Amino acid sequence: MSKRNQLKALRGGLLTQFKIDDPNIKKLFEQLNIKTNKSDEQKEIIRRLRIQNKKQIEQVGLLKERLRTLKEEKIKMLNSYTHIKKLNSSLSEALGSCHECWGENSSCHVCKGKGISGWRKVNRRFFNVYVLSGIEKLNMDEERNNGILPRKINI
Numbered sequence: 001m002s003k004r005n006q007l008k009a010l011r012g013g014l015l016t017q018f019k020i021d022d023p024n025i026k027k028l029f030e031q032l033n034i035k036t037n038k039s040d041e042q043k044e045i046i047r048r049l050r051i052q053n054k055k056q057i058e059q060v061g062l063l064k065e066r067l068r069t070l071k072e073e074k075i076k077m078l079n080s081y082t083h084i085k086k087l088n089s090s091l092s093e094a095l096g097s098c099h100e101c102w103g104e105n106s107s108c109h110v111c112k113g114k115g116i117s118g119w120r121k122v123n124r125r126f127f128n129v130y131v132l133s134g135i136e137k138l139n140m141d142e143e144r145n146n147g148i149l150p151r152k153i154n155i
């Protein structure tokens with residue numbers, strides 16, 4: 001047997017002996033296996049957390065978009081509410097009615113249910129803008145239907 005082959009046989013024999021007989025070496029191999037397993041578990045946990053994180057980031061993005069849409073709707077509704085409130089106030093001034101209930105609520109804090117048209121002073125400018133042209137149209141229709149001249153409106 002050549003020296004090289006003798007050395008190779010000796011090394012193989014020693015390694016086999018270490019693996020099989022030496023409890024410290026066995027323990028070391030077991031610990032290495034445990035560490036490898038733990039490392040694999042940790043990698044799996046990290047992989048799952050990354051997936052969860054990605055899904056949550058997507059959900060946050062969707063919620064941000066939904067919130068932006070709701071804010072836009074809120075602004076539109078507030079603008080619409082402001083417009084309707086202003087129009088209601090102008091019409092009640094044009095007719096001299098209660099702007100809260102138009103005389104339909106007996107417990108109204110403004111008119112106690114007496115605020116029908118003419119309940120308070122009529123605002124001429126609003127009357128001319130919102131009501132007069134409608135009355136003129138009614139008179140013209142009446143004239144056409146009955147052959148009567150339209151009555152002049154004095155306010």
Ligand SMILES: [Zn+2]
Pocket residue numbers: 098099100101102103104105108109110111112113114115
């Ligand atoms: Zn009222």
